[in-house]
Amino acid sequence: MRTIFLLLIALLASTGLLQAADRPHVGLVKSADGEAFIIRDGQRLGATPGAGLREGDVLMTGAQGSLGVILSDDTLLSLGSSSRISIERFTFDPARGAFAMVLRLSRGLIEYLSGKISKLSPGSVHIETPVATLGIRGTHLIARVEP
Amino acid sequence: MNPLPRQLHLFLFFFLVVSGGCAGPKASFILLPEENHPAGEVIIQNRQGDERLTRPFQSVEVEGTHREPSPPVQLDPASVRQQYGGLMASLPQPPLHYLLYFEFGSAQLLPESEQLLPEIARAVNARRPAEVSVEGHADTVGTLEYNYNLGLRRATAVAERLAALGAAPVRVDAASRGKNDPQVKTPDETPEPRNRRAEITIR
Numbered sequence: 001m002r003t004i005f006l007l008l009i010a011l012l013a014s015t016g017l018l019q020a021a022d023r024p025h026v027g028l029v030k031s032a033d034g035e036a037f038i039i040r041d042g043q044r045l046g047a048t049p050g051a052g053l054r055e056g057d058v059l060m061t062g063a064q065g066s067l068g069v070i071l072s073d074d075t076l077l078s079l080g081s082s083s084r085i086s087i088e089r090f091t092f093d094p095a096r097g098a099f100a101m102v103l104r105l106s107r108g109l110i111e112y113l114s115g116k117i118s119k120l121s122p123g124s125v126h127i128e129t130p131v132a133t134l135g136i137r138g139t140h141l142i143a144r145v146e147p
Numbered sequence: 148m149n150p151l152p153r154q155l156h157l158f159l160f161f162f163l164v165v166s167g168g169c170a171g172p173k174a175s176f177i178l179l180p181e182e183n184h185p186a187g188e189v190i191i192q193n194r195q196g197d198e199r200l201t202r203p204f205q206s207v208e209v210e211g212t213h214r215e216p217s218p219p220v221q222l223d224p225a226s227v228r229q230q231y232g233g234l235m236a237s238l239p240q241p242p243l244h245y246l247l248y249f250e251f252g253s254a255q256l257l258p259e260s261e262q263l264l265p266e267i268a269r270a271v272n273a274r275r276p277a278e279v280s281v282e283g284h285a286d287t288v289g290t291l292e293y294n295y296n297l298g299l300r301r302a303t304a305v306a307e308r309l310a311a312l313g314a315a316p317v318r319v320d321a322a323s324r325g326k327n328d329p330q331v332k333t334p335d336e337t338p339e340p341r342n343r344r345a346e347i348t349i350r
Binding site for chain 2: 028033067077095136147
């Protein structure tokens, strides 16, 4: 009985049902237009202004959608239409000197303006795309991925 | 020199011929200028090679995973701004930062800092939905633990004062760095007014 209970816990943990609340808060939706969503643990949530973001979240926009987002290290991000980007990793912990950011743009269009992670720890910020990975040293850019 | 066995090369060749012309996803990257900063650098890398963007409005393209990034070309700023105007309009405003200073060993604000509070509260509400971070700091007089707690009392006091003035962010984060992150480096046990502070970020 006890084994089954433990297995159930392990299963819940592995499917992510226990994870969303544990993941750190990493940012905020500042503006949204048209269809804009957050995908968290397989659930599609509306990306409305004021919605909080967590590590692991995927941001998505529809054909008429756009999004403006600010991350906890002051990074600014906007998404154009038909775009999809995931926050694969985000660690901003100046007290421990721990910094990391990995974003994965799988399709669409983003503008990125770097925040403190890139300034305090050059080389810790990466944007992955299906065809290449970007290493970012404190800067401002547009990235576009067409299928 | 070449890590792939011959069979795999043949297989890849065959695959590319069969998938003829379907290059897969294509990406382009443009470096933009950054206000008050020299342009940074972006390194675009895949298994075939890498390129760097070092000047504003340079662009690199990558066609599929089996092609190296193209050499950078210089684009016309006006046409980039025109093409991506909508995207650029969606970028949020940069965050606002304020510094407040305190009496020695206390969470009592100095009068000049006290006077800034209404302006800060208004700035929070002008940016709704806003997130506020308050980081409290101390000078080096006293133990690590004492100054951690002092920094936290300072941060919490500021967050409470802003709320009392009507600031309504969606989220407030009050944290302390104690004496570990001074604005002015001093030896231990040194009173330093500039280190008795709270840093406020409005996002």
